[in-house]
Amino acid sequence: MSAMELLLWARGPGLGIAIAIFLFGMTLRLIEIYSLGRKRDLSTPRSQSPGSGWRTIFARSLPHADTWRRSALTIVAGFVFHIGLFVVLLFLLPHIELIRSLTGLSWPALPTPLVDLATVITLIALIVILVHRLMDPVKRFLSGFGDYLAWTVTFLPLLTGYMAYHHLLLDYTLLLALHILSAELLLVVFPFTKLTHTFTLFIARWYNGDIAARKGVAS
């Protein structure tokens, strides 16, 4: 199979399959979670603080002072990685064009050299995160296959995207094909790993904030 055939497959059937599996998986997971339901709390709420759940979604983004003391590196690397990832994913023009063709939505792009810089920073943050996971004894003990898989499928699209833009190492057509395929791999694996936190985090935070408010600790 030539590089061009691979690219056309990635932009054609490959994308359809990846999006289908992604949507199937995420719908399945979300409905699964929702249908579990929760036990009805028959006690009276200690405080009337409506919206505590919603407020917690944002409040939890700022770590507690104790957490800072214990894992500053994880917090900083984590924030840098996540912000960098969103900048690269949402503000590079070719990505915006892709989203526009799929959903009709579009917004102004950032200058490509800026996004290029963000990619480098994000890649470095990811490497720092991995190294820390391997070197810290507690993290290493807690880490399993799923953690390393999630890291790899997130790292590959960023790496191949950077290589493609800079024409590094391989023929551009092949690099572009690999970049799109790695993004499709991410989509396919997504609903079956901890990457679902992208959506479930809002559910979890809302629930915790709400239940905490009922127990008297409102956000």
Next chain:
Amino acid sequence: MADETLLDMLKRRGISRRGFLKFCAATTSLLALPPSMAAAVAESLGRVRRPAVIWLSFQECTGCTESLTRAHSPSIENLIFDAISLDYHHTLQAASGHAAEEAREHSMKADWGKYLLIVDGSIPLKDGGVYSTIAGISNLAMLQEAAAGAAAIVAIGTCAAYGGLPHAKPNPTGAVAVSDIIKDKPIINVPGCPPVPAVMVGVLAHYLTFGSLPDLDALGRPRAFYGESIHDRCYRRPFYDQGKFAKTFDDAGARDGWCLFELGCKGPTTHNACATTKWNGGTSWPVQSGHGCIGCSEPDFWDAGGFYKALSTPVDSVTGAATAALAVGAAAGVAIGLANRRRKARARAEHQTVTIEDLEK
């Protein structure tokens, strides 16, 4: 006539050795060889016997022949065409009918194993190949017969090289490329829709001068002309690198010559000589005129998503797959949810205890 050397032919036309030297210098330049090689080119051309050439036109639009016959710097192209013994050209000789066919058969027999076969157009295979025939002979049969006695084959145009336009979905005639049928002869692919005239002439000049195939890439294209992508030689590349893109044709960005990525330019994945050699004798080329590259020298470029949709967009629509996935996912989610509830109810009824395995799931 196919037995005299090029030098003999030039002498016969009253062209002196000085003229021959001039021809060799220009050919060396055309082949992008260093001037120090002119002596080797001259020595080779002086010795070479005029190869017989047979040109077969199959399922094509004649654009390749048109492009070649419009090639600029006419003296060189004319000379090269005089230098080869063009014994047969389907389209140019179409008016001669049966006589032309006889000439072709005679030439093939006379130079069996030595002639250069040039093919433009794809070969339809469906329904026994009836969709394109010449003098009642299917293209498939004619190609197989001609290829058997050829020294080498040049597949000119994207149709002959990769199937081209007839090969695009749904390919109603079962069109295929030359290389899909002939497996035992050296084939040079010279794709493009049409190919750049200078490239076509350059390939023929190479074969004429050295009697061998030029260095080819993985898709069978001469590296000398197809080695680099349009993107790598595009004069608008600084704008791509800076993220300055034209949003519509003739907007402010377009007038300033910004990159045409958003308007569908396939330059990054297309290999051809347009950005350096240009068209119409070096006048201009699509991007310079404000239109994105359509990728016409690559296989399946007709099916690579729209010409005006960016390279990062999908080729086919995904709404069908997406809707189906959502529906199936929802159904599966509901089913699994119900199963989970039943299991939970049963566990509670049987007073089952929670174990560490349950928590680790």
Next chain:
Amino acid sequence: MNSLKNIGVHVVHVGGNGNARAVLRELETLLQKLVEEGEESSIDLSGLPLTPEDYDLLEETLGEGEVVAEVHSLGPTRIHETGIPGVWWVTHYNDEDEVLAEFIEVAWCPEILLAPEDDVKDGLEALRARLFELNQEGGHG
């Protein structure tokens, strides 16, 4: 149709792109080789991206010498010696005055100006034939 006139044409003067200086430096190397080793060479100008400004710089720096020649074979070829002796500017044209190829040759004399050996031998025969004819006429006249 007046909207066609309103389509702005942006004329950008890029200036030279440095290739002219590269050519001049290479000429220096080649001329040195000619002087020290007697080796002749040439540079193909169509192989390099040269802007009009680059051409101007080349012409200005090299200047014009004493010799201008024109060869008529397959269309004209115009040669002029530049202000630097041994450096010749050779432009090959076809019958329609379009440029076929352009070289800067570093040589005692551009190759195309030299009389080819075979042609000289043929020329001797041709001259002898003409002398013979003249003698015949002279004998009868």
